[in-house]
């Protein structure tokens with residue numbers, strides 16, 4: 001046998017703990033910390049309480065996830081679904097998805113398409129060609145309701161995400177210039193400064209809970225900056241984000257968060273209408289839709305989507321990437337030694353952790369991917385399954401920072417392809433560059449637990465890292 005390839009890492013390297021192991025470890029940590037609490041006072045006690053909250057949230061999620069019955073109305077197999085294509089897959093609450101979602105998807109590759117009875121029933125396409133084809137045919141695969149289960153129950157659709165062309169086009173035109181390469185370049189200095197300030201603060205500590213200390217505040221501070229808000233508003237957005245997007249089992253909490261965010265945005269829009277500034281809301285106020293001035297509630301809707309689309313995703317991308325790098329010193333070494341590799345490392349880390357799971361609704365009866373689809377059927381377009389297709393990527397299971405022509409679909413495809421991809425890439429490359437300049441070596445803290453959530457956006461709940469300061 002030759003020398004092991006330093007790039008080699010099969011999908012099993014992405015493994016996490018089993019749900020039971022995670023729950024058990026978190027329970028032990030919670031018990032130990034609760035025991036210490038009485039002896040603490042002042043800021044130390046506050047810090048311990050904050051950590052306790054995080055641990056309890058992670059434990060509850062790990063423990064409750066796979067057994068949650070909420071969306072579990074299992075329908076009869078419809079007549080047009082062949083019996084051999086029925087498979088009990090649950091990419092939201094399935095224990096396999098809470099342990100290693102990428103490995104769970106890989107298990108599905110032995111067929112071109114599956115039908116799961118979960119969440120009211122949905123098709124899962126497994127081949128890159130079919131998934132890309134579905135993204136590119138909005139007339140057959142409507143975005144009217146993009147999540148499985150459907151997103152936060154809202155009366156109104158999210159613009160432009162839940163609109164099909166031609167209605168989609170008018171709103172897409174409004175937001176596209178705000179996140180085009182030129183607009184992102186204009187924000188590079190602010191992105192660098194925000195990231196540098198966080199890394200400067202964290203580096204001397206020798207440890208971090210990567211999400212709470214970096215992966216959440218970084219994109220959130222950029223977002224508040226883009227909205228023209230002071231940086232001390234960022235924690236409020238982090239809290240709303242967690243309440244809205246990480247409470248899939250608690251519709252009331254999600255609804256409450258939706259109302260709070262909308263109330264906040266409404267006031268912000270009124271304030272900017274009265275006194276415009278150099279920010280996204282003021283730019284939106286000056287724009288037109290179909291030749292008429294845009295209205296306040298349309299701007300509110302667009303900002304709400306930017307909030308949903310632009311924060312959690314970057315946090316997830318950072319968490320998956322840094323988890324991988326913490327576990328793979330040889331990959332980390334490559335970018336420390338040669339920072340010019342970072343842009344292609346960003347693409348490869350996005351490819352292997354393609355974590356967004358959009359869905360579509362079939363608009364008419366049609367044959368697709370070798371099966372008969374019926375109007376109203378729901379279809380999952382998992383971006384991770386594109387990355388795992390050997391017909392799409394040579395050596396698809398190997399993480400290669402020097403991979404050429406990396407045509408992953410982490411940002412989707414077709415008319416809804418991510419409008420924020422330039423911003424996301426800039427944030428990710430900046431984080432990798434500035435972090436590794438100051439913290440080149442780090443690992444997951446021994447004895448600490450990493451847990452995750454599945455669903456529309458696969459992400460980590462916590463990632464405790466340590467290094468020598």
Ligand code: HEM
Nearest residue numbers: 160161309310313314317356358411412416418419420424
């Ligand atoms: C690594 C981070 C990100 C990933 C992986 C990601 C991924 C995606 C994907 C897969 C879609 C397509 C959804 C669908 O087809 O239903 C999408 C749409 C979108 N994303 Fe991102 N995104 C990221 C960051 C961002 C950021 C930072 C913004 C903020 C500006 C953003 C704004 C949007 C918008 C506005 C849409 C809807 C576009 C449309 O419907 O035309 N995203 N994103």
